[in-house]
Amino acid sequence: MQIENPKRYSLGAMIFHWLIAVLVIVNWRIAESAEHLEGAAKGAVFANHKALGMLILALTLGRLAWRFAHPLPKLPNNYAPWERILARTTHVLFYLLLVGLPLGGWLASSLVERPIDFFGLFTIPVLPVGMNTDLGGTIFDFHKTAGTIMIYLIALHILGALKHTFVDKDLGIFRMLPFGGKARQ
Template sequence: MTIGNQKRYSIGAMIFHWLIAVLVIVNWRIAESAEHLSGPEKGAVFANHKALGMLILVLTLGRLAWRFTHPLPSLPNNYAPWERLLARATHVIFYVLLVGLPLGGWLASSLALRPVDFFGLFTIPMLPVGENKDLAGTIFDAHKTAGTIMIYLIGLHILGALKHTFIDKDLGIFRMLPFGGKARE
């Protein structure tokens, strides 16, 4: 299947997309719920947030490997130049955040001497950076801001998919679904 003639993403790309999307939203909700807690309870909730973040990192790296080894569908011909630019920029920023957020959280946790426990199965080693709690706090603050940007970007992405599906009637959302309407070339 050639890139120009492919209308939908591959099944593998769809699985990565939807799995990562759900995990990112769940992880955001976990972090939001931990903000109102304190002490050991807050630490336990954030332990799940960190473990899920590391899982998202691994899945994102898998998705990037998949993306570079499987053809992508071209954008539909009816997209305006600004829509093409926005779509490409949004996807690049998604990948930067999907890799950068977990790495930043891991770095900050390492600087704070807080190991990352992977759901009780094993401990992910701390990065060899030494202790610097002030820098850890700064990175955690940047991590939180970047997480907020991710949520707004998800909203923009959903609005774009809905616009293309229901207003432009090019059924854009079906490019990332294995069923339903026929997406335009």
Template sequence: MNTSTQARYSKGAMLFHWVIAIAVIANWRIAEAAEHAEMPAKAEIFGYHKALGITILVLTIGRLLWRWAHPVPPLPSTLAKWEAALARTVHVIFYVLLIGLPIGGWLANSLTGRSVDMFGLFTIPPLPVGMNEALGKSIFDLHGLGGEIFIYLIALHILGALKHTFIDKNGGIFRMLPFGKV
């Protein structure tokens, strides 16, 4: 039987989770702000979106490395099979999007001849893929669609955590917090 400590994620996993979660939501809001801005402010705001996207990619790689070195707690045994399958599927899709969206954004920028300025600290050059404006635009469109899907999955994830915590009373959200009863 799991004790409260064994049922929780490690402190490192918690830190990665919450920093990435905040960064993803902030980056979504930055992209929304950029979409409604006029040039040249639009380009400047998208610059922050790109830099934060690459930061999220680096954090996600760190999180995956951490996860491989620190086992995750098992899902609560009280979950229905469909809930466990949905949780695992959503988590896999999260990782695909956390890696795929920044790489897709970098690729689309590269295809349109743009580098990524990392908050004025350094510049990430375009990938060596040549210019292809049409393909770059298509990838930008897919990037936007992936971002929308991500936001809906985040909402589903939050609703699931709240359901497990307050309806099922299995302390679901406290698995990823250093306090509360699991």
């Protein structure tokens, strides 16, 4: 939903955005730190990665619900048509990855019959898909590749925000911050 008025995202959207962004980067670093571990140590680190992934999924679903209930600011008028397309495409890809990565990880874990321990609070059971270690391994490989794509997408997103803020001087980054310059319409 879009309306003409707001120049910034709502406070709720800002909180979801920054919380999810930090958790995604932390989760990526957790996965990277586990790559060279073996056995129980690797399993313990990946247990945290999986639990955090499920938290990211829950927050993303909350963010999507928030987004549909609250108006989005229009893109500034100074955006070129290709920038508008790139901005919208990037946001769609973010949502697909923020939902797809945790679901894919949960599916892969289910295929190797490993339930997800949610930080010792409760266990997320395996999906009723049966055991298939080959398919589980293939999905884990896709999951890793999609995670790498997510990191590149984050870098593109940051570069775009910096470009609009400091090169175009439309203060684009302040659309997602509750303070600072006045973002242009």
